[in-house]
Structure formats: C-alpha cells, structure tokens
Amino acid sequence: MAAAPVKNRSGPGGPRAQLPPCYYEGYLEKRGPKEKRLWTCLCGNTLYFFNNAKDTHYVEKLDLGGFVSLKDDCGRDRNLEAARLILRMKDGETKLTAPNLESRELWKGFLYSVIDLTLLPGQLQMLKEVVEKERSRRRTRTPTRAPPSPLSVPLVGEIPCFRPVSRTEAEVLLERHPDCGNMLLRPGRDGCSLAVTTRQDLNSVFRHYRVTQRDQGGYVIDVENPIPCATLHEVIDALVEKTAGTLQPFLLEEPYEENIYVTANDENGEHMLHTAPTSPLPRAPALPPKQLNEELKIKLEKRRASQD
Numbered sequence: 001m002a003a004a005p006v007k008n009r010s011g012p013g014g015p016r017a018q019l020p021p022c023y024y025e026g027y028l029e030k031r032g033p034k035e036k037r038l039w040t041c042l043c044g045n046t047l048y049f050f051n052n053a054k055d056t057h058y059v060e061k062l063d064l065g066g067f068v069s070l071k072d073d074c075g076r077d078r079n080l081e082a083a084r085l086i087l088r089m090k091d092g093e094t095k096l097t098a099p100n101l102e103s104r105e106l107w108k109g110f111l112y113s114v115i116d117l118t119l120l121p122g123q124l125q126m127l128k129e130v131v132e133k134e135r136s137r138r139r140t141r142t143p144t145r146a147p148p149s150p151l152s153v154p155l156v157g158e159i160p161c162f163r164p165v166s167r168t169e170a171e172v173l174l175e176r177h178p179d180c181g182n183m184l185l186r187p188g189r190d191g192c193s194l195a196v197t198t199r200q201d202l203n204s205v206f207r208h209y210r211v212t213q214r215d216q217g218g219y220v221i222d223v224e225n226p227i228p229c230a231t232l233h234e235v236i237d238a239l240v241e242k243t244a245g246t247l248q249p250f251l252l253e254e255p256y257e258e259n260i261y262v263t264a265n266d267e268n269g270e271h272m273l274h275t276a277p278t279s280p281l282p283r284a285p286a287l288p289p290k291q292l293n294e295e296l297k298i299k300l301e302k303r304r305a306s307q308d
Contacts, residue, residue, distance in 0.1 A: 020044025024110040025053075026168055027204065029097040031084075037204075045114045053175040066090035067115050070108060079205075087111075099206060159232050161185055161249035170197035171206045174250060181250035183239060185211070185232065194232075196221070196239060198247055211235055 025041040030049070038049040038059070049060040066089040073084035077097060083104035087094045098104035162185045163173065170186050174197065182199045194211040210222040211232075219235055221227040227242075229235045239247050 019048065020046065023114070024106065024168070026103060026107075026171065027099060028107070029082075031095040031097060042110055042114065053172055062087075062089070062094060064089075064111070064115055070111060070115075072104070159185055159236070160251055161236060162232075163250070167195070167197065167208060171199070173252070174199040174206070175204060177250070177252055180252045181248045183236070183247040184250035185236065194219075194235075196235070198239075209239075 019041075020043040022041045022043045025039065027037060028040040028049075029035060029037045036049075038051065039053045039055065041048045041050070041058075045064045047062040047064065048058040049062075050058050068088040068090055069086075070088070071086055073086050073095065075084055077084060079097075079099075081100045083098045083101040085096050085098065085104055085108065087096060096107075098107055161181065161183065163170065165173065165184075165186050167186075167189075170184055174182060174184065178199075184197055186195050186197060188195045188210060193213070196209040196211060198207050198209070199205070200207075211219050212222060214220055214228070218228060218230045219232060221229065221235060221238065227238050229238055236249055240249070
C-alpha cells in the first residue's frame with residue numbers, strides 16, 4: 001500500500017474536518033515484510049492509518065472502493081489472543097491482525113456496513129430477508145430465560161476509576177492518559193454486568209475482564225479461576241494485588257466550576273447563567289510535626305507564664 005500524503009487529524013474546528021466522519025477506530029497490525037502496529041480509523045469508506053492514537057497526521061490510507069473480499073485468516077499468530085483477516089482489493093490484498101477475536105468481528109461488521117452500500121437495492125432486500133428469517137428461527141429455538149438484573153448504577157458511581165464508556169473508548173482513554181493509571185471499570189455490553197479494561201504500557205496490549213453480580217450478593221471476576229469479591233472496591237483491590245501492583249486504577253482529574261453568577265441582557269431583559277472557575281488560593285506549607293509541636297510548647301509556656 002502506497003503511503004498517502006500527510007494530512008491533519010485534530011480536534012473540533014481543526015483540519016480533521018477534511019476527513020469524513022469516523023465510524024470505528026482501534027489498533028490493527030499490518031502484516032508484511034515490515035509488520036506495523038497502527039491506530040486505524042474507518043472514516044467514510046476509507047481506512048486511515050496513524051502511528052498511534054494521539055497522532056494528528058495519518059501515514060497511510062486504503063480506499064475501500066476497490067473492495068473484492070474480506071475473509072478470516074486461520075494462520076497462527078505469535079500473540080495467541082490475536083485474530084487475523086485478509087482484506088482483498090482489486091489491486092492487491094492487505095493482511096491485518098486484530099488484538100482479539102471480538103475486535104476482528106467488530107472490524108468486519110463496520111467494514112461490511114460501509115461496503116454493502118455499493119450493493120443494488122434488490123441485493124440489499126435479499127440480505128434483509130435472510131436476517132429476518134434467521135432472527136425468527138433463533139427466537140423459536142432459544143428457550144426464554146429470565147432477564148438478568150440491571151446494573152446498580154449508584155453503587156458503581158462510588159468507584160473512582162469507573163467510567164461510563166464503551167470498550168473502544170476505554171482503550172482510547174488508557175492510551176491517551178498513560179500517567180493516570182492502566183485499569184478502569186466500565187459497564188458491560190449487556191447493561192447488567194461490568195468489565196475491567198487494562199493496558200500493558202510496554203506494548204499497549206489491552207485486556208478485558210468481565211465482572212458479574214452474584215444472586216447472593218457481591219461480585220465475581222470471570223477468569224479461569226473465578227475471584228469472588230464482596231464489593232467493587234474489592235474487585236479493584238484484587239486485581240492490583242494479583243498483579244503485584246502492575247495494574248493501577250485509572251484516575252483522571254477533571255476541573256470543577258466553583259462560582260455561579262448571573263448577568264442580564266439590557267436589550268431583552270433576559271438573564272443568563274454563567275459559571276466561573278475559581279483558582280484555588282495558595283495554601284501555607286504544612287509544618288512538620290516536630291516544628292508544630294515546638295510551637296505549641298512555646299505557646300503553652302507563654303500562657304502559663306502570663307497566668308502566674
């Protein structure tokens with residue numbers, strides 16, 4: 001794949017407006033003579049590749065207009081959790097590796113969603129009928145089960161490293177703020193469980209662990225040897241302990257507004273509510289315990305002398 005001209009990818013109001021809207025993003029490894037692990041964004045019907053998640057300039061791009069096929073690659077990878085796929089275009093093929101099987105299926109779903117727009121209306125109708133028939137078949141074969149109890153949001157709100165984000169958003173947060181910790185708690189996809197997302201700093205490998213609520217109370221970390229925990233605080237503590245402190249809770253400090261003031265518009269009489277950040281006043285440095293004790297001793301002696 002030829003390298004594309006460098007363009008910007010920045011925040012709102014910047015040159016990112018030059019790119020189509022981003023539908024999905026995450027790390028993909030491009031296999032070939034020189035393997036590259038690149039942050040990949042599906043913008044419109046084009047894949048844009050960046051060196052990392054913070055980069056503002058893409059280094060390569062792949063237009064999906066010449067799409068031929070997308071298939072799984074069953075070859076073994078050095079990373080046992082990784083999942084391979086082959087994207088075949090009219091001018092050649094690109095071999096990609098996703099971090100895990102779930103990530104690969106998500107990429108395939110988003111890619112097909114963009115590519116299927118090139119199908120004729122009759123072909124789209126045929127696909128829609130197949131989906132409806134399969135849904136109906138599964139409904140008749142799958143026994144009905146009682147829905148799981150919904151997640152206790154107020155309880156989750158007490159956990160400092162909890163973030164109401166998706167799997168991909170959690171990975172982006174950990175990637176962009178490595179100094180704030182490498183483990184966060186987030187909602188599970190079913191809305192009734194939780195998940196812990198972790199990041200290994202050396203090679204940016206992300207792992208996700210399911211945390212479910214137990215009927216008898218408490219939680220359990222669903223790993224090979226399940227770890228029961230009485231509270232969500234114990235869930236975080238258990239993961240920190242099991243990894244000898246390698247995992248640390250993600251704590252991103254955010255500013256809060258402290259003052260509120262109202263202004264009036266002289267023309268129409270409307271009142272507008274504003275908030276103004278207040279810079280904290282500098283605090284006097286805390287005295288060491290020894291010095292503090294000496295000052296208290298002197299004051300007591302002066303007080304006794306005055307009373308005598």
